[in-house]
Amino acid sequence: MTGIRAIIRKELADHFSSYRFMILFALIAMVSLITTYMVGMGLKDELSGPEKPGFVFLRLFTSTGPLFSLVQFVAFFGPLIGLVLGFDAINRERSTGTLSKLASQPIYRDAIINGKFLAGTVTITIMLLSILLLVSGLGLTLIGVVPGAEEIWRILIYLLISIFYVAFWLGISILFSILFRGIATSALATLAIWIFFSFFVSMGATVVANAAVPLDQTTRKDPQALLRHVRIQRTVSLMSPMQLYNDSTGIIIDPTRRTTRSLVLMGPVERLSSARFERPLELSQSIFVVIPHMISLIAITFICFGVSYAVFMKQEIRSL
Amino acid sequence: MAQQAIVETDHLTKRYGSTVAVDDLSIEITEGEIFGFLGPNGSGKTTTLLMLLGLTEPTSGTATVAGFNPTKEAIKVKRIVGYIPENIGFYDDMSGIQNLQFIAQLNNIPESVSSPKIDEGLERVGLKDDATKKVAAYSRGMRQRLAIAEILIKEPKIAFLDEPTLGLDPEGTNLIIDYIKSLSTEHNITIFLSSHDLTQVQKIADRVGIMIHGRMIAHGPLEKLAHEKLGVEDKKISLDEVYMKYFQEVSP
Numbered sequence: 275m276t277g278i279r280a281i282i283r284k285e286l287a288d289h290f291s292s293y294r295f296m297i298l299f300a301l302i303a304m305v306s307l308i309t310t311y312m313v314g315m316g317l318k319d320e321l322s323g324p325e326k327p328g329f330v331f332l333r334l335f336t337s338t339g340p341l342f343s344l345v346q347f348v349a350f351f352g353p354l355i356g357l358v359l360g361f362d363a364i365n366r367e368r369s370t371g372t373l374s375k376l377a378s379q380p381i382y383r384d385a386i387i388n389g390k391f392l393a394g395t396v397t398i399t400i401m402l403l404s405i406l407l408l409v410s411g412l413g414l415t416l417i418g419v420v421p422g423a424e425e426i427w428r429i430l431i432y433l434l435i436s437i438f439y440v441a442f443w444l445g446i447s448i449l450f451s452i453l454f455r456g457i458a459t460s461a462l463a464t465l466a467i468w469i470f471f472s473f474f475v476s477m478g479a480t481v482v483a484n485a486a487v488p489l490d491q492t493t494r495k496d497p498q499a500l501l502r503h504v505r506i507q508r509t510v511s512l513m514s515p516m517q518l519y520n521d522s523t524g525i526i527i528d529p530t531r532r533t534t535r536s537l538v539l540m541g542p543v544e545r546l547s548s549a550r551f552e553r554p555l556e557l558s559q560s561i562f563v564v565i566p567h568m569i570s571l572i573a574i575t576f577i578c579f580g581v582s583y584a585v586f587m588k589q590e591i592r593s594l
Numbered sequence: 595m596a597q598q599a600i601v602e603t604d605h606l607t608k609r610y611g612s613t614v615a616v617d618d619l620s621i622e623i624t625e626g627e628i629f630g631f632l633g634p635n636g637s638g639k640t641t642t643l644l645m646l647l648g649l650t651e652p653t654s655g656t657a658t659v660a661g662f663n664p665t666k667e668a669i670k671v672k673r674i675v676g677y678i679p680e681n682i683g684f685y686d687d688m689s690g691i692q693n694l695q696f697i698a699q700l701n702n703i704p705e706s707v708s709s710p711k712i713d714e715g716l717e718r719v720g721l722k723d724d725a726t727k728k729v730a731a732y733s734r735g736m737r738q739r740l741a742i743a744e745i746l747i748k749e750p751k752i753a754f755l756d757e758p759t760l761g762l763d764p765e766g767t768n769l770i771i772d773y774i775k776s777l778s779t780e781h782n783i784t785i786f787l788s789s790h791d792l793t794q795v796q797k798i799a800d801r802v803g804i805m806i807h808g809r810m811i812a813h814g815p816l817e818k819l820a821h822e823k824l825g826v827e828d829k830k831i832s833l834d835e836v837y838m839k840y841f842q843e844v845s846p
Contacts, residue, residue, distance in 0.1 A: 277700055280699035280700050281700075371682060375682075375684075378672055378677040379701060382669065590649075
């Protein structure tokens with residue numbers, strides 16, 4: 275275990291002293307604080323009106339403001355943190371010759387990759403936690419509403435999901451740094467994967483759904499066809515980790531959302547009765563709605579790390 | 595000095611696809627000696643070292659390092675073996691002293707033990723004034739000296755040195771060769787020195803092995819090889835001549 279501790283310590287020192295980390299952190303902090311400020315000003319206006327909405331504090335994270343909400347920002351930009359922290363994790367050591375030096379020390383070989391992944395995850399956690407605290411602090415002073423216990427729990431769960439989400443992308447980038455010898459190659463490959471999963475999958479989902487269940491003048495009125503269309507589109511788009519993340523954090527951070535589905539078929543009577551009991555979901559119920567999403571997200575994170583682990587352990591250290 | 599084999603290989607073979615990197619290698623290295631492992635580039639010297647370190651698995655045959663099997667007991671072997679890879683491999687953005695501290699941590703040497711050793715080691719190789727400089731600013735010779743300091747800190751039983759004088763000027767080469775000699779005499783470390791710098795190896799090696807195309811074609815003390823190949827008893831015979839003789843026989 276001593277080996278892994280030494281490696282984690284060194285990796286953390288590397289991360290925190292790198293320009294890469296500082297630039298990334300400054301960028302994220304700046305955007306988050308600006309977004310929070312704008313959203314907070316909007317919320318303040320709203321709060322001065324006669325209607326007092328619930329869960330005001332959480333709306334700091336979900337309200338879109340003029341640009342985007344904080345949750346959307348992390349969903350979009352979070353992967354970049356993971357990718358930037360890991361895309362040269364192994365291949366840089368390989369090209370400078372430090373990998374064979376490291377492997378010739380009396381440590382298990384998996385200590386190298388475990389140490390790198392853990393150090394990256396710690397860095398991500400520190401980054402996200404400090405951003406969250408910054409945003410909360412600014413939000414507190416702006417709107418003057420103290421979060422309740424349930425809101426704090428929701429924010430903590432949101433933080434946890436976000437850490438896994440970013441760690442998934444860290445795993446992807448470490449995998450690519452093992453697979454590709456060139457640092458530039460692995461950087462480009464990780465970017466390509468990120469763009470593919472974040473943007474093309476959702477476009478592709480629409481295309482697949484249109485091909486499978488074409489919606490024209492007649493079928494548009496058929497609820498069954500419409501439902502099938504939406505279902506196919508959702509299934510395909512869930513292949514994207516970004517969609518999984520958006521769905522799970524959306525429900526967790528916003529208690530008024532009851533389902534991840536965008537289209538729910540309801541009869542007029544049902545609609546009436548559900549509208550009468552429109553209340554925010556309890557935390558446990560919110561978690562219940564998105565537990566499959568959360569588990570999938572955690573699972574792909576572990577799968578991704580597992581694949582990197584297996585590839586790294588089987589690879590010959592030499593083949594320089 | 596105990597006449598005991600510390601490194602032993604038994605029909606050690608490594609194939610990469612159809613190419614044979616190391617072919618049926620059987621050698622013995624005695625504790626305390628300096629063994630010069632000679633051969634042209636690509637003759638399988640590095641592959642042999644990697645197999646002895648447990649970083650590469652042999653295709654067939656076995657190796658024993660200080661009684662341990664490097665494939666199965668890699669950690670035990672790595673604990674008592676020092677290794678300087680061909681391209682040395684230090685972290686450029688860390689200072690010399692930080693690099694050594696990191697190695698000490700990886701070897702589980704407590705700081706109270708390692709920090710005087712690090713100072714001593716840096717002093718010994720003449721890097722005391724540059725200890726806090728980043729390794730990126732080091733010259734090739736300084737890196738090699740830092741690698742020697744690393745061996746001094748780890749105090750292994752055996753040191754595997756892969757081309758330690760590669761790319762050094764004559765003065766730097768002499769310095770490194772002197773340090774290697776002192777590793778053997780002062781610290782009683784068995785040295786396995788892979789090189790193609792024959793004149794340097796000749797100065798310090800007790801025995802040499804000549805490796806060509808993955809095969810060890812001759813090994814023994816230099817005088818013996820000279821006697822066999824050139825039929826001379828002269829102790830001043832140069833290794834170059836012996837080596838060229840072997841080389842011409844194998845690849846006409």
